[in-house]
Amino acid sequence: MTRIVIAYHSGYGHTRKLAEAVGEGAAGVPGASAQLLAVEEIDAQGWLALEAADAIVFGAPTYMGGPSAQFKTFADASANAWFSGLWRDKIAGGFTCSLSMSGDKFSTLTYLATLAMQHGMVWVGTGTMPAQRPGAPDEINRLGGWYGVMAQADNVPPEISPPRGDIDSALAYGRRIAGFARRLRG
Numbered sequence: 001m002t003r004i005v006i007a008y009h010s011g012y013g014h015t016r017k018l019a020e021a022v023g024e025g026a027a028g029v030p031g032a033s034a035q036l037l038a039v040e041e042i043d044a045q046g047w048l049a050l051e052a053a054d055a056i057v058f059g060a061p062t063y064m065g066g067p068s069a070q071f072k073t074f075a076d077a078s079a080n081a082w083f084s085g086l087w088r089d090k091i092a093g094g095f096t097c098s099l100s101m102s103g104d105k106f107s108t109l110t111y112l113a114t115l116a117m118q119h120g121m122v123w124v125g126t127g128t129m130p131a132q133r134p135g136a137p138d139e140i141n142r143l144g145g146w147y148g149v150m151a152q153a154d155n156v157p158p159e160i161s162p163p164r165g166d167i168d169s170a171l172a173y174g175r176r177i178a179g180f181a182r183r184l185r186g
């Protein structure tokens with residue numbers, strides 16, 4: 001079984017919707033399993049799950065132009081795994097959600113990729129074609145993100161926003177990550 005762990009923080013539930021979709025997409029690939037890990041609650045079991053993973057997908061909301069402080073606390077704590085090379089050669093990816101269409105989401109994604117590179121992981125982008133109608137709420141990759149999944153949520157409950165297109169983007173990304181993990185890690 002190829003193991004995909006989605007290590008995410010979500011303050012108000014919007015990024016969690018993406019985490020769930022990435023997990024659903026990944027778990028739908030034959031031979032793959034997915035586990036969601038809320039990084040602000042991580043314990044010894046959680047660190048072991050990350051160590052055993054074939055792929056880790058990082059998710060954080062964009063707060064003040066970067067990943068949330070809770071995610072950064074987790075990233076800093078991952079220095080222990082870094083010292084021993086525990087995440088080396090694992091597949092990696094990332095996603096973020098913010099209020100504005102841009103909102104400096106790219107800054108968050110580049111940070112997540114940098115974290116993966118520091119750990120010696122292999123980053124996988126979305127590989128998605130641009131939306132036919134950019135910005136349309138039901139379109140996959142409506143915001144044109146290739147580094148990782150970009151989502152936008154209005155200031156409403158997560159059941160309403162981010163819209164279908166962003167959820168579908170996260171589903172497709174989960175499938176892509178699991179596919180790579182299957183091929184490269186077995």
Ligand SMILES: Cc1cc2nc3c(=O)[nH]c(=O)nc-3n(C[C@H](O)[C@H](O)[C@H](O)COP(=O)(O)O)c2cc1C
Pocket residue numbers: 009010011012013014015016061062063064065066097098099100101102103104152153
């Ligand atoms: C402290 C804070 C900082 C934020 N900074 C940004 C920002 O830089 N860009 C943006 O577009 N939205 C920003 N937002 C809005 C959030 O990114 C947005 O509400 C997102 O959907 C929250 O995701 P979550 O529910 O997973 O926490 C900020 C929200 C908070 C609470």
